[in-house]
Amino acid sequence: MIAVVDYGSQFAHLIARRIRSLGVYAEIFQNTTKAAELKNRKVEGIILSGGPRSVYENNAPTIDKGILNLGVPVLGVCYGHQLLAHVLGGKVVPSSKEYGKEILVTAGKTRLLQSLGKKEQVWMSHGDSVVTLPQGFIVAGKTQGCKIASYANDARRIYGLQFHPEVQHTVHGMKMLENFLNICGCRRNYTIKGIDRKLVAEIKAKVGDGAVIMGVSGGVDSLVASALIKKATPNIYCVFVDHGIIRKGEAEYVKKLYEKLGFRHYYYADASQIFYKRLKGVTDPEEKRRIIGRTFIEVFEAKVKELKAKHGNIKFLGQGTIYPDRIESAKASKAAAVIKTHHNVGGLPEKMKLKLVEPLKDLYKDEVRELGMMIGLPREALMRHPFPGPGLAVRIVGEITAERIGIVQEADLIFTEELRKSGQYDKVWQAFAALLPVKAVGVMGDSRSYGYIIALRAVTSVDGMTADWAKIPNDVLERAASRIVKNVRGVTRVLYDITQKPPATIEYE
C-alpha cells in the first residue's frame, strides 16, 4: 500500500488515483500522521503531496521525522519536495514563479528517472524553490527557472520532484510514478475486479432483513450504490427529491431508469413550490446554496419519517458517498465542502436512528463507473456528466425565477443534444448552459428585441478540481447557438465560455 500524505493540494487525490490505476492500492493520510501509524498499516511507500504553504512559514505543515527512518521509500512532490529538503538540512527560498509546462533536463543517475529521456515535458506550479540540497543527495533534473527540479538519494530511497508527475501535462509522469513503485517493491495486484460480489456480501451481512432508505439523484454515485444495495436486499426504498431546479425531463428520466432496473419502491417527492418560495428574491450565491441545502434536508427528512412510519423495518440509510467526499482534503474545495454537507444530510442518521450503508466509500469515480459496468448498469447512465446538488441554481446568475429556469432548461437541452449528436458529449467532463441576467439586443423579424445572454460551458477535467475549456468544433457550437436563439424565447445571444479553472470555477455561482 502507498500512503499519499496530503499537504493541501487539489492533486493529492489524483496521485492516489494514479497509483491505483498502476495496480497498487493507495490511501490519503493527513499530514499530522505519525510514523507508527504508517508502520502499523504496513505502508510500502510514501508520497508527500503538494500544498499551498511555504515550508519556512510559521506553523507550516511538516512531517513526523520518524517517517524518514522507517526505511520506506519517500517521494516528495512540489510542497513535499521542498519539505523533505527543508527537514533534511537543505534550503528552500522564495523564487520567481514557474507555472505551466516546462522542459525538465534530466541530470545525474537515479532509479526514479530511469528510462526517461534527456528532456521531458513537465508541469510546474510553484513560487518557492530548493536551492541547497541536504547531504548525500544529487540533482536529478533541472528546468530553465529551477536548478533543482528533482533530487534523489538512491541509497536512502528519498526523492523529490518540484513538478507534478500526476497531471497529464507531465507527459511521462506515470513512468516516474511507476519507477517509484518499483523502488518500493510493490506488487501490482490491486484491481476492483470481483469487488461487486464482496460489496454485496458486506451489505447483506450488515442489513440482514432490515430495509434501506436512500436519496437518489439520477447521478452515477447514487445509481451504482442503490443498484448494489438492491442486489443485497429487495427492501430498498429510493426517494427522488425534486427541487424544481433540475434539467428538463430529469424527474421522468430517473423514474424510468429505476423502473427499468426493477426497483420496486421508488418515491418521487415534488418539492419545487417550497424551493421556489424560499428562493424568491434571493440573489446571493451562498445564500441560495444554503437555502437549497437546508430545504433539501427538510424535505428528505419528512419523506424518511413518513416511510419509516409505514415500514418499521427501515433501519439503514444508503448513500453514494465516494472516497474523495469522505476524505476531506487539507484544503477542501468549495465543491467538496458542499457535496459533503449534502452527503451527511445534516445528522439525519443519528436523529432517525438509521445506520449508514455506503458501499462506494473507498472508491474513486472512475472505479465507481467501472463497478457500474460490472453489475450491468446502462453505459449511458454511467457516463452522464456530474450535476451539482443545487442544480440549475448555480447556473442562473442572480434571482431564480420560473422564467429563467425554463430558459436554462431549454438551452441546456439543445446544447446537450448537439453534443450527443456530434459525439462530443463523452469527450468532455461536463457541459451545460448558464443564464446571465443582463439583457442584450437582438433583431427578431423587423424589430429590435432584448433578451438574456446564455453562456455555454464545456470543460475537460479529470476530477473537476482543475479544468480546461473544451475545444468543441465551431460547427457544433454554431448549431447549438442558432437553435437556442431561434427556439428559446427570451434569449438573444449565446456566448461560449473559454476560461480555465483556476482561476474561474466550472459553475457560475
Ligand code: XMP
Ligand atoms: P466548481 O464550480 O466549484 O465545480 O468548479 C466543481 C465540480 O463540482 C460540482 N459542484 C457541485 N456539486 N454540490 C454538488 O453536488 C455543489 O454545491 C456543487 N458546486 C459545484 C460542479 O458541477 C463541478 O463538477
